[in-house]
Amino acid sequence: MSSTYQLICTIISFILNSFLVWLILTRSPQQTGKYKWLMMYTTCFEIFWGAFDLPAEIIAHSVGCAFIVFRVNDVDSLLSSDTSSWVVLVYTAIFGASMALFASHFIYRYGSIDSNFGEKYTSGWKFGVLFFIPVITGIWWATVVRVWFWPNQDMDDYTRELIMEKVGVGIQNISYIGAKFYNKDGLNGTNSLNQPAWIGVSQMWFMVISSMICVFGFGTLCYLRLSNQLSIVSSAANNLQVQFFYTLVLQTAIPLILMHIPITIYFLCPMLDLDFDFASSFVASTIALYPAVDPLPSFLIIKSYRQATIGKFRPKVYLKTRQNSFQDFSAHCSFYLVPSTKQDQQSR
Known part of the structure; x- marks a missing residue:
């Protein structure tokens, strides 16, 4: 992925999300209520995402049965190799948090439609819990990376040629996280499972699937509840609920297409021992594009x-x-x- 493309995505993301912040603060209908702050939270998160992604210069690749996420340590870099490793770790934590971000939105949207559910789970201090779900997911994701995907000699040896081929530097000149899913026996050509990699990726799959269950589950409940309430609530309130719902559907479809599906392919290829390099460049491009296009549904659908x-x-x-x-x-x-x-x- 070229730096020019990433710079353009970052600039567009900053402009659109900053303007959306202004709209949320000054043009939100009164019926928006506390949901305004959850929208602000997501918008500021995407501004931070774009601002961090550009200078971090993260590169993702998969080769054979391994994946690796890294950044090159230039000679004149202000960061040491160890500090640079933590930059990669924070990047993965932000990505992990994004997996759970829209789950919080759908939980609240259902609570705003179903008063019984809202009083039990999203009212009062419990509303603040929705802000911590992405934070907890991000911390858990980072912990998995630190424990199970941290650099080791086995990964150094396996990815040494890949790094030299892709970026023209030695393995000692990058900071990375990654893992390989199989240990290959050179004598008889058999493969055995690399348990640390599978333990780590299983936890990641659990976080992603849990988030998707919340999104699709509460999304379906929202749709059914809204359909039943069309003739009960006032037309103005109902219209706003519908606007928020369809905005949220599109804002969820965007990361699903640009992040969840690409990262699934990115993980599945090494898990199946497939050398599919296109997935690597595709993931990097779509992740950079995500914060630049995600604000658009709010501009187009919410009437105010x-x-x-x-x-x-x-x-x-x-x-x-x-x-x-x-x-x-x-x-x-x-x-x-x-x-x-x-x-x-x-x-x-």
Whole structure:
């Protein structure tokens, strides 16, 4: 992935998410309630993601039965090799936290529709728990990386040629995390499971699957509940709930397509001992793109945000001209469409 592409994604992410912060703070409907702060949390998270991703310069590759995530330590780098390893660790922790981010959103959205569930699990101090779910997931993800995927001599030997081929430096000049899933016996050509790698990746799969169960489970419940409430709640409140729901659906589909599916392929290839290098470059590109496009559903679907965005960027003169033209047209039409005035009625 080129640095120019990553820079463009970072700039777009910062501009769109910063503007979304302004919209959330100043243009959120009153019915938004506490959900406004959960939206702010996600938007600020994506700003931080983009700001961290660019200078970190993380590279991900899979080769044979191993995967490796690393950054090159330049001679004039301000960071030592050990410090650089922690940069890679923090990057993986941020990625892990993103896996659980939208699970919190769907839990709250269902709580806002189902009052009984909301009172039990998302009201009062329990609302704050939703902010800690991604943090806990990120810490757990980082712990897995530190314990099971930390550099070791076996990985050095296995990936030495790959690193030299891809970036032209020796294994001693990078900081990485990674693991190989099989130990190959050179004498008889048999493979045996590398238990630390499987223990680590099993925990990661558990976090990802749990997040997806929350997203799809509570998403389905939200849809069913909204369908039942169409004729019960007020049209304004119902319309806003629908807007938030479909925004959340699209904001979840984006990381599903750009992150969950690519990372699944990225992990499955070495687990199946497939050397599929395209997955590596695909993962890096889609992860960089994610924070740049994720704000778009909010601009397009939430009516108050959409109107504020159009009003902010459409030329004022054009708006005034259109408004005057519309008023003239309405007055002209009313002359023909309203045949009688009060005076006419009295004359009759």
